[in-house]
Amino acid sequence: MAETLVQVSDLKVHFPIGRSLFKDGVTLKAVDGVSLDIARGEVVGLVGESGSGKTTLGRALLRLIEPTEGSVRFDGTEVVGLPPRDLKALRSRMQIIFQDxxxxxxxxxxxxxxxxxxxxxxxxxxxxxxxxxxxxxxxxxxxxxxxxxxxxxxxxxxxxxxxxxxxxxxxxPDFIVADEPVSALDVSIQAQIINLLQDLRQELGLSILFIGHDLSVIEFLCDRVVVMYLGHVMETATAADLYTQPRHPYTRSLLDAAPVPNPRAKRDRIMLKGDLPSPINPPSGCVFRTRCPFAIEACAQVEPALETVGPRHAVACIRQAELNLME
Ligand SMILES: Nc1ncnc2c1ncn2[C@@H]1O[C@H](COP(=O)(O)OP(=O)(O)OP(=O)(O)O)[C@@H](O)[C@H]1O
Ligand code: SF4
Ligand SMILES: [Mg+2]
Structure with missing residues (x-):
C-alpha cells in the first residue's frame, strides 16, 4: 500500500453569511465533515454537481481558504493552524492549477x-x-x-x-490541486492538456486532486474517485469500481446522466430532479434524501457514515446493502 501524503479528517468549511454588527446572519456549510486520503503518486478525482463544495475543499487543503474545523495532514504535518512561516515552507510542496x-x-x-x-x-x-x-x-x-x-x-x-x-x-511540488483545469478550454484542446497532466504525473510521481465534471476525463486520469454532494462525501472507490459498480444512488444518477458508455444504460436509470438544496439549510439526516428515489423515513433521522463495502470502496447510504441486492 502506497504511503499516505494527504490525510483529511472531518474537515469543515463554514462561511458566515450576512453577519454584521446588528445582525446574526446564517452559516453556509460548503464543506461539512469530509474525510479522505491521497497516497503519494495517486491521482484522485473529485466530482459532484456545481455548488457541492469541490473548490472550497480543494482550496481548504492548501489553506487558501481557512478551514473551520477538522484536520489536514500533509506528509505528517498538520496544516490547519500552522503558523504563516511554516505554512510558506509547506506551500512549495502543494500547488494549485486554476480553472480559468x-x-x-x-x-x-x-x-x-x-x-x-x-x-x-x-x-x-x-x-x-x-x-x-x-x-x-x-x-x-x-x-x-x-x-x-x-x-x-x-x-x-x-x-x-x-x-x-x-x-x-x-x-x-509533491501535491497539486487541479480545479477543473480544462473546463474553460475548447474541447479540441482539452485532450492535449489532459495528456500533458498524465505524462507529468507519471514522470514526476505527483499526487493530484483533480476536480472535474467530465466523468470520462476523470476515468482516464484518476486512480480513485471521490463523489461529493452538498459538502459531504457520498462514495469513494477506485475509478474502475466506481464506473462498473456504483453503490450510492447519487453516484448512479451522475453516471446515468453522463454521455459516456454506461453498463447501466439498459437498466433503470436514476434521473436527478430539482436543484441542489441550499447549504445554508441542508436536509436533516442524509443530505441527498430530498432528491433520492429510494429515500425512506429513516433517511431523515440518521446521517449516514461512510461504510467500507469493498477494497478501497466506501459508501454513505443507510440502504446501500439492500439497494445493492435489488440491482
Ligand atoms: N467565499 C464564500 N463565501 C460564501 N459562500 C461561498 C464562498 N465560496 C463558496 N461559497 C458557497 O459554497 C458552496 C460550495 O461552493 P464551491 O465553489 O466550493 O462549489 P463547487 O463544487 O466547486 O462548484 P462548481 O462546480 O460550480 O465549481 C456554494 O454554495 C457556494 O455558493
Ligand atoms: S441514505 Fe436514504 S436518502 Fe440517502 S442515499 Fe441512501 S437511500 Fe437515499
Ligand atoms: Mg468549483
Whole structure:
C-alpha cells in the first residue's frame, strides 16, 4: 500500500453569511465533515454537481481558504493552524492549477516572471538558475523557451493553461490541486492538456486532486474517485469500481446522466430532479434524501457514515446493502 501524503479528517468549511454588527446572519456549510486520503503518486478525482463544495475543499487543503474545523495532514504535518512561516515552507510542496487560464495569469507580468515568481518567493537558486529552470519548465509543458519573454495575452487558452501548469510545477511540488483545469478550454484542446497532466504525473510521481465534471476525463486520469454532494462525501472507490459498480444512488444518477458508455444504460436509470438544496439549510439526516428515489423515513433521522463495502470502496447510504441486492 502506497504511503499516505494527504490525510483529511472531518474537515469543515463554514462561511458566515450576512453577519454584521446588528445582525446574526446564517452559516453556509460548503464543506461539512469530509474525510479522505491521497497516497503519494495517486491521482484522485473529485466530482459532484456545481455548488457541492469541490473548490472550497480543494482550496481548504492548501489553506487558501481557512478551514473551520477538522484536520489536514500533509506528509505528517498538520496544516490547519500552522503558523504563516511554516505554512510558506509547506506551500512549495502543494500547488494549485486554476480553472480559468485567462483570469489566473497576471497580464502585466511576462511569462518568465509568472513562472519564476514562486522560485523567487521561496529564494530558490540565483537569477540565472531561475531563468534556466523557467526555460526547462516551458519545454516540459510543450512551449518554446522563448515564451518566457512574452506576455499572457499573446497566448491561446490552451497555451495559457500550460503556463499555469509550469507555474505550479516550478517549485517541484509533491501535491497539486487541479480545479477543473480544462473546463474553460475548447474541447479540441482539452485532450492535449489532459495528456500533458498524465505524462507529468507519471514522470514526476505527483499526487493530484483533480476536480472535474467530465466523468470520462476523470476515468482516464484518476486512480480513485471521490463523489461529493452538498459538502459531504457520498462514495469513494477506485475509478474502475466506481464506473462498473456504483453503490450510492447519487453516484448512479451522475453516471446515468453522463454521455459516456454506461453498463447501466439498459437498466433503470436514476434521473436527478430539482436543484441542489441550499447549504445554508441542508436536509436533516442524509443530505441527498430530498432528491433520492429510494429515500425512506429513516433517511431523515440518521446521517449516514461512510461504510467500507469493498477494497478501497466506501459508501454513505443507510440502504446501500439492500439497494445493492435489488440491482
Ligand atoms: N467565499 C464564500 N463565501 C460564501 N459562500 C461561498 C464562498 N465560496 C463558496 N461559497 C458557497 O459554497 C458552496 C460550495 O461552493 P464551491 O465553489 O466550493 O462549489 P463547487 O463544487 O466547486 O462548484 P462548481 O462546480 O460550480 O465549481 C456554494 O454554495 C457556494 O455558493
Ligand atoms: S441514505 Fe436514504 S436518502 Fe440517502 S442515499 Fe441512501 S437511500 Fe437515499
Ligand atoms: Mg468549483
Amino acid at each position: 487560464p485567462y483570469a489566473s495569469l497576471n497580464p502585466r507580468m511576462s511569462v518568465g516572471q509568472i513562472i519564476g515568481e514562486a522560485l523567487h518567493l521561496h529564494s530558490i537558486g540565483t537569477r540565472a538558475d531561475r531563468d534556466e529552470r523557467v526555460g526547462d519548465l516551458l519545454e516540459k509543458v510543450g512551449l518554446p523557451r522563448t515564451a518566457a519573454a512574452r506576455f499572457p495575452h499573446e497566448f491561446s487558452g490552451g497555451q495559457r493553461q500550460r503556463i499555469g501548469i509550469a507555474r505550479a510545477l516550478a517549485v517541484n
